[in-house]
Amino acid sequence: MMGNHFSIILLPTNKCNVNCEYCFEDKTDDRMSLDQLSTVMSKVFDYMDESSIRGLTIHWQGGEIMTMPLEWFEGAHDLIQNAAVTRGKVVEHGLQSNLIGYHARWNNLIQEMFGNAVGTSMDYPNVHRKLFNGSASDYTRIWKYNVQSALSAGINIGVIAVPNQSTLDVGAEEFYSYFVDEIGVKSFQVNTPFPGGEENDTKKTLGLDIEQLGQFFVDLTDVWLERGYNRGVSVGPVDELVQRFTDGGGCLPCIWQSNCADEFISIDARGFVAQCDCWVTSYPEYFFGNIYENDSLGKMLLESSARRRFVERPGVVIPKDCIRCDYLSICHGGCPVRTYTFSGTMFEKDPYCGVYLSIFRKAEEAAAKLAQARALNKQAQTGSVSVSQRKQIPEDTLITNLPILPSRLVQIERRH
Ligand code: SF4
Numbered sequence: 001m002m003g004n005h006f007s008i009i010l011l012p013t014n015k016c017n018v019n020c021e022y023c024f025e026d027k028t029d030d031r032m033s034l035d036q037l038s039t040v041m042s043k044v045f046d047y048m049d050e051s052s053i054r055g056l057t058i059h060w061q062g063g064e065i066m067t068m069p070l071e072w073f074e075g076a077h078d079l080i081q082n083a084a085v086t087r088g089k090v091v092e093h094g095l096q097s098n099l100i101g102y103h104a105r106w107n108n109l110i111q112e113m114f115g116n117a118v119g120t121s122m123d124y125p126n127v128h129r130k131l132f133n134g135s136a137s138d139y140t141r142i143w144k145y146n147v148q149s150a151l152s153a154g155i156n157i158g159v160i161a162v163p164n165q166s167t168l169d170v171g172a173e174e175f176y177s178y179f180v181d182e183i184g185v186k187s188f189q190v191n192t193p194f195p196g197g198e199e200n201d202t203k204k205t206l207g208l209d210i211e212q213l214g215q216f217f218v219d220l221t222d223v224w225l226e227r228g229y230n231r232g233v234s235v236g237p238v239d240e241l242v243q244r245f246t247d248g249g250g251c252l253p254c255i256w257q258s259n260c261a262d263e264f265i266s267i268d269a270r271g272f273v274a275q276c277d278c279w280v281t282s283y284p285e286y287f288f289g290n291i292y293e294n295d296s297l298g299k300m301l302l303e304s305s306a307r308r309r310f311v312e313r314p315g316v317v318i319p320k321d322c323i324r325c326d327y328l329s330i331c332h333g334g335c336p337v338r339t340y341t342f343s344g345t346m347f348e349k350d351p352y353c354g355v356y357l358s359i360f361r362k363a364e365e366a367a368a369k370l371a372q373a374r375a376l377n378k379q380a381q382t383g384s385v386s387v388s389q390r391k392q393i394p395e396d397t398l399i400t401n402l403p404i405l406p407s408r409l410v411q412i413e414r415r416h
């Protein structure tokens with residue numbers, strides 16, 4: 001099902017140390033023991049053997065991952081590496097944390113297990129991310145301090161931001177400046193909000209005006225092209241889309257895969273298996289099964305009626321809603337969980353369709369302009385460009401060769 005690589009979003013804890021108002025998780029105090037992790041890994045490797053897959057990426061998140069003891073992770077790392085060697089597998093690890101519990105004693109583990117990189121989350125302005133007994137500004141203050149400590153320790157930080165109405169009000173320029181100039185990150189990704197999990201008043205306000213949100217992404221693309229593109233800053237998902245329109249490459253997020261059900265599964269601390277972290281923590285009716293209770297992960301995935309609904313979604317949505325779309329080969333009808341949480345069914349196109357169209361058109365236009373600049377740049381270097389043509393080349397593209405975009409720290413949709 002997943003080519004020669006398999007990915008899992010692993011939640012060894014369903015517990016969190018903060019209280020974000022838009023959180024889609026129904027949190028519990030469950031934690032995975034090392035014995036349970038050993039069982040999970042054994043069944044995952046069995047499944048990979050059956051499917052002739054050698055490579056595995058584990059995206060670690062929660063709940064909040066840093067509520068687990070550091071020693072647990074050291075044990076987990078040894079356990080997985082030893083099992084991988086025995087089973088002839090190659091395992092990579094990615095870490096997603098809110099960083100509220102970060103401390104320098106995590107640094108060695110982050111370097112050895114996670115390639116010295118962490119994905120974290122923050123919105124600008126921060127409205128919904130709060131401490132249990134504190135305001136959004138208290139949260140922001142601690143997060144900023146910890147991120148800057150981690151950056152000072154040489155850790156690569158990628159940030160996921162979810163826009164709210166205040167984000168649209170301040171605009172793309174201020175948003176970009178906050179992350180890049182004030183915080184100092186070189187990689188961030190903007191995800192669209194959705195009202196997953198139990199209802200509350202905040203979730204009723206998460207939907208944003210589609211036209212305004214689309215314009216925000218267009219403006220953000222312009223800011224990034226002017227201030228970040230040639231300076232090693234990546235802004236997802238726009239950067240990868242520009243790459244896609246440039247040479248067919250680019251690593252697009254799960255919302256734009258031909259079917260996210262072909263890409264990965266999520267397993268939580270209780271052993272439940274579902275499509276991704278949102279489904280596994282909030283929608284029992286969409287669980288594929290429990291890995292502790294099933295001998296074969298492959299059989300469970302094959303026989304799950306819940307999983308079949310994900311597999312069948314594009315076959316229903318595309319002929320109905322998307323068949324005439326110019327960007328069908330990129331988007332495939334979008335994200336099931338966004339559709340489900342706004343529309344009550346996953347068998348419709350993504351409610352952010354209008355935003356995606358704005359982003360696709362802008363990225364396509366940007367790729368065309370960059371290709372033209374690249375061609376003129378080449379001619380300028382060989383002396384075969386006219387004076388008037390030379391004036392059309394942006395300064396930045398004349399100074400250096402246009403870079404290959406940096407690969408992204410995170411590709412799955414995460415919020416924690
Ligand atoms: S976020 Fe959406 S596209 Fe990504 S795995 Fe979950 S349901 Fe699929």
Ligand code: SF4
Pocket residue numbers: 321322325326327328331332333334349350353354356357
């Ligand atoms: S952009 Fe809209 S119409 Fe096009 S494939 Fe995506 S959801 Fe369907």
Ligand code: SF4
Pocket residue numbers: 016017018019020022023024025062063064098415416
């Ligand atoms: S969004 Fe993530 S960090 Fe925030 S409360 Fe939920 S699990 Fe915790």
